[in-house]
Amino acid sequence: MPEGHSVHRIARQFARNFVGRAVVASSPQGRFAAGASAVSGQTMVESWAVGKQMFLKFESGEWIRVHLGIYGAWDFAGSVELDDTIASANGRMGQTNMRGTVLDADGENSLSSIGAPRKSRLRMAESEKSSELESFPPEPVGQVRLRLLTDSVCADLRGPTACELLNEDQVQAVIAKLGPDPQHDSGKRAQQKFVERLRKKSTPVGILLMDQSVVAGIGNVYRAEMLFRAGLDPYKPGNKLTLDEANALWKDWVKLLSIGVETGQMMTMDGLRGKKWEAAMANRADRHWVYKREGLPCRKCGTNIRLEMMASRKLYWCPSCQT
DNA sequence: TGCCCATGGTAAT
């Protein structure tokens, strides 16, 4: 269940392990058979993400667009090289698991997950584990929509909201609909675009931050946490935000996204040191100001954190700190 | 074992 940071990490993994190599593509499940066969045998030439969407370009000029949605996941297997820009400790990548690498659902190191991201496989005997690691590529597990394979690395895609073949124009059309993403559009123009779109409408800022055409990549966790960090009432209309408030939100997103891409975790309580930082990295419950903390005392003022539905998503906030 | 829920998004209503 990735927000923007994990998709960028996955795109970097493809850049590191697939770009420049010939790729055999298939759809074991069958639902992307035509798209897979269109690119199979070609060299992958680009891999990058905008917001929660990832784009893989092949030498023919065709692209695959993938949106993981809430269930989607990539599993990497084989001799996977970690991207240099990604911290190798606690190397979990959102929903992405990598067989052969030490990973765990909460970013904790766990030998049990070697070779087996799926629960059913965690119970495999040691002998079975080692034999599975030896066979490459592994047997597809579950409904694999798309499998991408090089000599040494295999990536399986399951349960995505979107996986489709696009041409250059179609890719540009998708991107045109998205708001700026600091990891893709750096600089003042991206910030200006965000500020402009945020302050245009009377829609509550809590909804605007989740609107991918305003800013690409923010999801429900970052939304709640950013509003708390800014001390903003989620119901404040976008067009009532001051220029300073809007600029500060962008700067905070740049910072949080960068931490997320580097660590693979949505660490929103930055400024922690030593043991507190370690505890937060190890424990999801210690990582956030308000997210999933309804009924618990606010970490700053002690007021109970409130939970309400906003545009049919759960919104967590502190009514005292956020005004 | 079998529910419920989830860091999304779209299409139908």
Next chain:
DNA sequence: TTACCCTGGGCAG
């Protein structure tokens, strides 16, 4: 606003 897509983790029983 709701249904649906479709997967895995958590947890009650």
